Amino acid sequence: MAAEVRSEDELGKKWDRCLADTIVKMGGGLAVGVVFSVFLFKRRPWPVAFGTGVGLGMGYSNCQHDFRNPNLLHGTFVKKIEKGEK
Amino acid sequence: MWRASRRVPSRIKCLGQGRPTSRAQQPCRNYAEEGADKSAKAAQARLQAVGSLPTETSSGGVGRTILTATLAVGAGVGGLTVYAKTSPEFRKTLEGNIPYAREYLGAVLDRGPKMPDLGLGGVVDKAKDMVGMGKKKEEQLGSFLPKLSKSKADEEEKQRKAAADTAAQAVPAAADHRPLPVEESEVATPTDDKPREILAEPIAFAVSVGTDEPMPVAAKEPSAAHKESATKRPAKEKKPVGVEKPEETAAAAIAASMDEPLPPESKSEPKAKKKAEDKPATKKKALKEKAEDTAAAAVAAGMDLPIPAKAMTTSGEAVTDKHVSREEKLVETPEDTAAAAVAAALDQPFATEARETPMRTPEEVQAKLLEKEIDDLADRAATLAIIQHELQDLKRTATSAIHAQEEAAHATKMHSEQIKHAMDEDTSGPLGKEEQWQAVTGAKEAQVDALKQAEATAAAARENLEKVRAVIKQGKSSLSEPDQEILSAEEELGKLAYELETAVGKVSKAQADAQVMQEYQALVEQGRKQFKKELESIMPDVKLGGWRGKLSEDELNSLIAHAHRRIEQLQSQLAEQQLLEKSRMDDALARQRTEDEKETLALLSRELERQKRELALAQDLRIAQARDQYEAEMRTQLRRQAGAHSEHLQDVLRVQEQELSSKHQAEMHDALMDERDRYQVKLNEAMARLRGVEAAIEGRADIEREARKAQELLIACETLKRLINTGNEEAASWEERRIPLSREVNTVKEAAGDSKFFQTLLGSVPQQAMEAGVFPEDSLRQRFLRVKRVCRRVAMIDETGGTLFQFFVSYLQSLLLVDAGRRSLPPGKEVDPKKLDTFTLLSYAEHSLENGDLEQAARFMNQLKGEPRKVASDWLEEARLTLEARQAAQALAAAAAAVGLGNLV
Numbered sequence: 001m002a003a004e005v006r007s008e009d010e011l012g013k014k015w016d017r018c019l020a021d022t023i024v025k026m027g028g029g030l031a032v033g034v035v036f037s038v039f040l041f042k043r044r045p046w047p048v049a050f051g052t053g054v055g056l057g058m059g060y061s062n063c064q065h066d067f068r069n070p071n072l073l074h075g076t077f078v079k080k081i082e083k084g085e086k
Numbered sequence: 087m088w089r090a091s092r093r094v095p096s097r098i099k100c101l102g103q104g105r106p107t108s109r110a111q112q113p114c115r116n117y118a119e120e121g122a123d124k125s126a127k128a129a130q131a132r133l134q135a136v137g138s139l140p141t142e143t144s145s146g147g148v149g150r151t152i153l154t155a156t157l158a159v160g161a162g163v164g165g166l167t168v169y170a171k172t173s174p175e176f177r178k179t180l181e182g183n184i185p186y187a188r189e190y191l192g193a194v195l196d197r198g199p200k201m202p203d204l205g206l207g208g209v210v211d212k213a214k215d216m217v218g219m220g221k222k223k224e225e226q227l228g229s230f231l232p233k234l235s236k237s238k239a240d241e242e243e244k245q246r247k248a249a250a251d252t253a254a255q256a257v258p259a260a261a262d263h264r265p266l267p268v269e270e271s272e273v274a275t276p277t278d279d280k281p282r283e284i285l286a287e288p289i290a291f292a293v294s295v296g297t298d299e300p301m302p303v304a305a306k307e308p309s310a311a312h313k314e315s316a317t318k319r320p321a322k323e324k325k326p327v328g329v330e331k332p333e334e335t336a337a338a339a340i341a342a343s344m345d346e347p348l349p350p351e352s353k354s355e356p357k358a359k360k361k362a363e364d365k366p367a368t369k370k371k372a373l374k375e376k377a378e379d380t381a382a383a384a385v386a387a388g389m390d391l392p393i394p395a396k397a398m399t400t401s402g403e404a405v406t407d408k409h410v411s412r413e414e415k416l417v418e419t420p421e422d423t424a425a426a427a428v429a430a431a432l433d434q435p436f437a438t439e440a441r442e443t444p445m446r447t448p449e450e451v452q453a454k455l456l457e458k459e460i461d462d463l464a465d466r467a468a469t470l471a472i473i474q475h476e477l478q479d480l481k482r483t484a485t486s487a488i489h490a491q492e493e494a495a496h497a498t499k500m501h502s503e504q505i506k507h508a509m510d511e512d513t514s515g516p517l518g519k520e521e522q523w524q525a526v527t528g529a530k531e532a533q534v535d536a537l538k539q540a541e542a543t544a545a546a547a548r549e550n551l552e553k554v555r556a557v558i559k560q561g562k563s564s565l566s567e568p569d570q571e572i573l574s575a576e577e578e579l580g581k582l583a584y585e586l587e588t589a590v591g592k593v594s595k596a597q598a599d600a601q602v603m604q605e606y607q608a609l610v611e612q613g614r615k616q617f618k619k620e621l622e623s624i625m626p627d628v629k630l631g632g633w634r635g636k637l638s639e640d641e642l643n644s645l646i647a648h649a650h651r652r653i654e655q656l657q658s659q660l661a662e663q664q665l666l667e668k669s670r671m672d673d674a675l676a677r678q679r680t681e682d683e684k685e686t687l688a689l690l691s692r693e694l695e696r697q698k699r700e701l702a703l704a705q706d707l708r709i710a711q712a713r714d715q716y717e718a719e720m721r722t723q724l725r726r727q728a729g730a731h732s733e734h735l736q737d738v739l740r741v742q743e744q745e746l747s748s749k750h751q752a753e754m755h756d757a758l759m760d761e762r763d764r765y766q767v768k769l770n771e772a773m774a775r776l777r778g779v780e781a782a783i784e785g786r787a788d789i790e791r792e793a794r795k796a797q798e799l800l801i802a803c804e805t806l807k808r809l810i811n812t813g814n815e816e817a818a819s820w821e822e823r824r825i826p827l828s829r830e831v832n833t834v835k836e837a838a839g840d841s842k843f844f845q846t847l848l849g850s851v852p853q854q855a856m857e858a859g860v861f862p863e864d865s866l867r868q869r870f871l872r873v874k875r876v877c878r879r880v881a882m883i884d885e886t887g888g889t890l891f892q893f894f895v896s897y898l899q900s901l902l903l904v905d906a907g908r909r910s911l912p913p914g915k916e917v918d919p920k921k922l923d924t925f926t927l928l929s930y931a932e933h934s935l936e937n938g939d940l941e942q943a944a945r946f947m948n949q950l951k952g953e954p955r956k957v958a959s960d961w962l963e964e965a966r967l968t969l970e971a972r973q974a975a976q977a978l979a980a981a982a983a984a985v986g987l988g989n990l991v
Contacts, residue, residue, distance in 0.1 A: 005963075006960045006962070007956060007957050007958065007959045008869075008872055008873045008876045008877075008957050008960065009876075009959065010956075010957070011876060011879075011880060011953075011957060012876070018831065030511055035090065060890065063890055064889050064890045067888060067890055067893055068886075068887040068888065068889060069887055070953075070956070071887075072885045083469035
């Protein structure tokens with residue numbers, strides 16, 4: 001919590017997160033699809049689309065889940081800091 | 087070329103190689119050929135380019151070579167010059183090896199060509215020199231003297247140096263100088279002549295400037311004087327000799343100057359005496375007149391005093407009083423060598439003191455003393471000179487007279503001898519009778535001449551004697567104390583007189599003898615004559631001289647009888663004579679005795695005179711010595727007294743100084759104390775007043791302090807309020823307008839002091855506001871816009887969240903619902919909280935915000951529900967903080983104002 005998030009900006013941030021997530025998932029799906037397409041399906045286009053779709057779906061799902069339960073906190077991993085540095 | 091070797095790829099698309107394909111193809115390009123062609127063309131072109139140069143040489147080639155050569159040379163020279171400018175060693179090597187390099191480099195590198203010298207600069211320098219020279223000249227002419235004295239001073243320097251050499255020879259000459267014999271003095275004078283001749287010219291010039299005197303005379307004397315001055319200074323210890331010397335040389339000089347011979351002497355003594363007396367006087371006057379200028383020169387030489395040229399003449403044209411007085415002194419006393427003698431005789435400082443201008447009285451007095459002494463010495467010197475001269479004259483004449491006298495005596499004696507010899511009947515001498523008588527007459531003549539001569543010389547000598555005596559007498563009378571010289575001169579005089587008298591006496595004695603002889607001769611003659619007469623009477627024809635033939639008996643008998651008769655007669659006469667002789671002898675003896683007595687008396691008187699004179703001389707000498715001694719002693723005593731006096735003065739002055747200083751100190755101390763007291767009184771007054779003022783001030787100080795504190799508090803509160811209202815004005819955007827209030831709150835805390843009220847109020851300021859600060863209203867307003875937008879977009883979502891679809895629908899709704907702007911709350915109308923929905927609330931809030939009512943806006947926003955509430959929660963929080971802080975600040979300000987107002991009264 002380096003910089004405090006204003007409440008009005010919270011939603012915006014949520015949306016950003018959502019979008020970013022979705023894009024990432026879509027990209028991942030795309031990548032998997034391409035791989036599948038290239039190596040397994042003889043360069044057919046449908047795995048790519050499929051993968052992209054999977055990605056999009058996943059993203060959408062995540063977004064929905066996030067918006068539905070707004071009180072759920074998003075945790076972040078904190079690196080373990082040695083004694084001397086602290 | 088290498089392309090030709092490469093394998094053509096299989097997929098070439100040109101005709102001619104590879105298998106033909108369906109695509110349109112173009113003829114293959116033969117790269118090799120093309121390349122070769124191209125290169126050949128290029129080579130040809132290059133060759134042409136290269137070959138073109140020789141073909142163009144014929145046209146304008148010479149000019150071009152010349153141009154290039156010039157350029158190359160110029161570049162070389164320029165390069166060398168530039169390098170020489172930077173590197174001095176290189177420049178040196180260039181200058182050393184290349185001719186005219188130095189000039190060229192100098193002209194080029196050393197500030198360019200010089201202006202031609204127009205010769206005007208020298209004028210300025212010359213002018214400066216002249217001015218400087220003029221100044222120097224003025225400094226040199228420290229006195230109002232003309233260049234005369236300066237040149238003379240230079241000449242004196244020269245002479246001193248030149249004469250210093252002759253001093254050695256001059257001093258021994260003077261050492262063996264004794265005034266008695268004339269020969270030695272004559273020996274001494276020639277040595278003087280030499281330096282005189284050497285120095286004659288400059289001195290003559292220097293002196294003749296002011297005088298009309300003949301130069302050689304003037305030349306000789308001052309030269310002698312200068313020589314004296316020269317000898318004086320180095321030979322200071324030979325004082326008596328030195329003192330003698332000036333007189334001697336002065337005498338010589340005077341002798342030289344006195345060209346006129348002695349006038350023919352008169353026989354009479356008194357006349358001679360008078361003349362002798364007059365002579366020295368006149369001679370002295372003439373000497374004075376002749377020696378005046380030289381005296382002045384000598385004075386200048388000896389003393390370096392200023393002498394106006396005019397004062398050198400006897401006409402007496404005075405320039406100033408000082409010079410008049412000195413001039414008179416000059417006129418009175420010839421000072422040709424006196425100054426030099428003085429400088430040597432006295433201590434040197436005297437002379438140096440006298441050299442300074444006698445403006446200050448002690449020096450003046452000393453100078454006057456010095457002058458007097460100089461005058462005395464001059465007098466003495468002059469008289470001595472005269473005396474010496476006269477004495478020498480006298481010596482000459484006296485010796486000549488003595489000689490003459492002796493000659494006369496001798497002649498007389500000779501004459502007597504001759505007579506005796508002639509009288510003698512014995513003719514056995516070498517001469518016959520006739521010759522003898524002739525010799526007698528000769529001797530008589532000689533005697534007469536000699537006597538005449540002797541008489542003349544004696545008279546002259548006597549005259550001279552008288553003269554000298556007169557001069558000595560005058561000298562003795564004029565001088566204050568008799569000098570040794572004078573006394574010795576007197577001695578000489580006496581001696582000479584004595585000798586003269588003795589010689590004269592001798593002559594007279596000889597004459598007396600001659601007289602006796604003559605009487606004897608007369609008697610004999612007479613007797614002979616008588617005899618002859620008788621003989622004649624008896625024998626008249628017989629002549630005595632000639633016995634011619636024989637005489638007769640009668641004659642013989644008569645002769646014999648006569649002779650016998652004569653004999654008897656003579657015998658009787660003789661007896662008579664013998665008797666008479668005795669008595670006569672007695673008479674003669676008696677006479678002789680008386681004469682002898684007279685003689686002895688005269689001799690005795692003479693001797694007594696001599697003795698008296700000697701005693702007188704000795705006494706005078708002793709007196710002179712004693713006087714000198716006393717003078718010296720007195721001088722030392724006087725000096726001692728002067729020293730003691732000065733010491734005493736010093737002591738007295740010191741004592742006085744101390745006294746005065748102590749008195750002054752006391753007075754000053756008193757004055758200081760008075761001043762201090764007065765000052766103290768004033769100070770006390772002032773202090774008292776000050777204290778009064780302080781008390782008054784302190785009386786008001788509390789009030790003032792309170793007022794100030796209140797003011798401070800007020801200011802602090804106002805500051806706080808303002809800060810809360812405006813925030814950080816330098817912030818770029820509304821987000822950064824927060825400023826922590828802690829500082830201002832602390833200030834207020836300090837200003838408030840112990841007041842509990844204020845502390846409580848200050849405590850009510852929220853902590854977060856202190857640490858993080860509060861947003862000013864403007865920021866909240868700006869922020870509200872965004873909040874409103876977001877709230878409108880999620881108006882349909884409640885606290886539980888919503889699906890994406892719901893979010894989308896809500897967003898759609900917000901788009902479709904037109905924002906009518908701010909809706910104002912109808913005044914006085916109550917609001918039903920249940921009827922308020924997000925949009926209304928938002929519009930109400932916006933409206934109140936626009937009107938500056940943050941509180942109302944906060945109230946409205948507080949009514950939000952669901953997701954919009956969550957969205958606006960932060961804003962609300964901030965608004966609440968701001969409101970709290972503002973409230974606190976306002977309360978504080980009001981309280982402070984109240985306090986201030988209260989204190990004002």
